Amino acid sequence: MEFSALETELDSRGADAFVHVGDRFDDDLGYLTRFSGPDRDYAFVYDGEAVLCAPRLFEEQAEQEFSGTVVSAAEQEATAAGERAAELVSGTVLVPQGIPHDAAVWLERAGCELESTDVVSRMRVRKTEAEIDRLRTVQEAAQVGMARAETVLAAAGAEGDSLTWDGGALTTERLRREANAAMAREGVDPAGNTVIGAGETCADLHFTGDLPIERGETVLLDLSPRGPEGYYGDLSRTFVVDSEGGWERRAYIAAERAQDAAFEALSEGAGTVASTVHEETAAEVGAYGFRPDGSPGFIHSTGHGVGMSLHEAPSLRADDELEAGTVLTIEPGVYDPDEGGVRIEDLVVVREEGFENLTDYPRSLVPRKR
Numbered sequence: 599m600e601f602s603a604l605e606t607e608l609d610s611r612g613a614d615a616f617v618h619v620g621d622r623f624d625d626d627l628g629y630l631t632r633f634s635g636p637d638r639d640y641a642f643v644y645d646g647e648a649v650l651c652a653p654r655l656f657e658e659q660a661e662q663e664f665s666g667t668v669v670s671a672a673e674q675e676a677t678a679a680g681e682r683a684a685e686l687v688s689g690t691v692l693v694p695q696g697i698p699h700d701a702a703v704w705l706e707r708a709g710c711e712l713e714s715t716d717v718v719s720r721m722r723v724r725k726t727e728a729e730i731d732r733l734r735t736v737q738e739a740a741q742v743g744m745a746r747a748e749t750v751l752a753a754a755g756a757e758g759d760s761l762t763w764d765g766g767a768l769t770t771e772r773l774r775r776e777a778n779a780a781m782a783r784e785g786v787d788p789a790g791n792t793v794i795g796a797g798e799t800c801a802d803l804h805f806t807g808d809l810p811i812e813r814g815e816t817v818l819l820d821l822s823p824r825g826p827e828g829y830y831g832d833l834s835r836t837f838v839v840d841s842e843g844g845w846e847r848r849a850y851i852a853a854e855r856a857q858d859a860a861f862e863a864l865s866e867g868a869g870t871v872a873s874t875v876h877e878e879t880a881a882e883v884g885a886y887g888f889r890p891d892g893s894p895g896f897i898h899s900t901g902h903g904v905g906m907s908l909h910e911a912p913s914l915r916a917d918d919e920l921e922a923g924t925v926l927t928i929e930p931g932v933y934d935p936d937e938g939g940v941r942i943e944d945l946v947v948v949r950e951e952g953f954e955n956l957t958d959y960p961r962s963l964v965p966r967k968r
Contacts, residue, residue, distance in 0.1 A: 599630065599665050600726075604644045607692065607717040614689035615645035616715070619680045619701035625906045626694060626718045628828050633663050639698065641683035651682045684708035694718060723903060723911050724923040729829065730947055733904065733925055734956045736831035737945050739784035740821045741959045744833055745968035746780035747773050747794075747819055751811075751837050752965040759812045761839060770794045771808035773819070781823045786831070791822035791908065800836070800939030803898065813840040816849075816938035822908050830908045832927050833957060834943030837965040849932040849940040850963045852886035856930035857942050857961075860900055864946065864953045868922040876900040876914040879930050894934035901927040904945060924948040925956070 604616050619641045620627045622634055630642050631650050640660075641651035648666030652659075660668045669682075680701025691705055692715040705712055725733070754761040754768050761768040778788040795805040797815035811817055820834040836853070838846050859882040863875040879900040880890035889895025903910040904925050912918055914926065929943035944957035960966075 599632065599648070601644055601648055603717060603721045605646070607715060608644075608646075611692060611713065611715070612690065613692045613713065615643060615687040616692045616717070617644075617683050617687060617697070617701070617705065618642050618694050618718070619683060619698050620696075624696075625828075625910075626696075626722075629722055629906050630718065631660075631664050632827075633660050634828075635659070639679040639701075641679040641701070643683050643686050645687060649686060651679055651686075653679070678704060680704035684710065692717070719911055722905055724921045725905060725925050725947070726923070729905065730923070730925065730956075732825060732827050732829040733831065733945065736786055736823060736825035736829055737833065737956045738831075738958075739781050739786040739825070740823055740831035740833040741957070742784050743777040743781035743788075743792075743821050743823070744819060744835055744959055747777040748835070748837060748965045749967045750776050751817060751839055752967045754811075754839060756813055756840075759814070761811045761813060768811050769808050770796050770799075770805075770811060770817075773811070773817070774806075777819065777821060781821065786823040786825050789822065789824040789830075791820075791824075793820040793822075794818070795939065797938050798935055800941075801893070801933040801935045811839075814838065814842055814846075816846050816940055818939050818941055820941070820943065824908075828906045830904050830906075832904050832908065832929075832943060832945050833959065834929055834931075834941045835959065835961070836940045836942065836963065838963055839965060841963060845934070845937045846940065847963065848886060849888070849934075849937075852883050852888055852932050853930050853940045853942045854961060855886070856880075856882040856896075856900075857928055857944070858882075860928045860930065861946075861953070861955075864920075864928075864948065867949050867951045867953060868920060870920045870948070872912050872914045872916045872918050872920055875920075875928075879914075879928075883930060883932060888932050894932075894937070896931060897933055898929075898931065901929055920948045922948055922950045 643649040684704040691710040800818040863878040884890035900914040931941035933939040947954040
């Protein structure tokens, strides 16, 4: 792990150290330490040297996973991680806004002056090539899950308007299980993030219910698995079995063209203003007769950062310039609670010149066997 950005932040702020305390569910700590457990709090300290205050009995694991110095967080089980960190620092200490209250109290009791910083969030925006490789691998696994789900849809039969598959009704839950199983076989965790809607529920961006799938309605699949090293993939496609070419076809074409407009806006690479990408995308949705900024129409941002969190900086609604190495979703959509929803989502990397698409999955409204 490279800590030059922390060094620069300390120098520019005239601070003596950086401290953060949390557990394995804290993505900032995971990013800084690559330490994967346990649920108990541990501390990261940087004062020119990176130190992990490992939970008691987990020192050996920490030494295997962390690239810096490992010390025991507690001589006794009752010693708090924040208390142990306070023993290692003095002077002005930079902390993230979300540091636990008790850790802040221990630092202040030790005589430290605390100042807030968002340096870790800024560090996480620009991915290294090693991080991009991890993201690419997870995205490939997401594509395997999508291929399985699309193949099931392509093979579905029908009883009246309802789709059938493998001896029973095809439902959103059965399709979710097939996609999740395929991703799990690739070594990634679906992480409870597989969202599959059908018909009107496609307009619900987080639908996880169990409904029968019918002919002629949109089926929106959003797969966001997490890899063993903590990085996410993010992939969405929309299909219709036996489309009649009405609302769903027009919405799909709008989403395709909108994604192409986003790619065109990103073609200049680093330095592109994030909000410009969203504005070009939304304008294309509007050109096809859908609202570019609300329901029914395009109801969310064109994209967001992806890394060790599924949603992280930057947002494509922001007025910031995109940096090389930023990994983003490009996911235009059209939604109508009375009709359904369409979304097409790829994962891309901003490069110094242009961008790289980490997604290699076809766009097709009609499901095919993959």
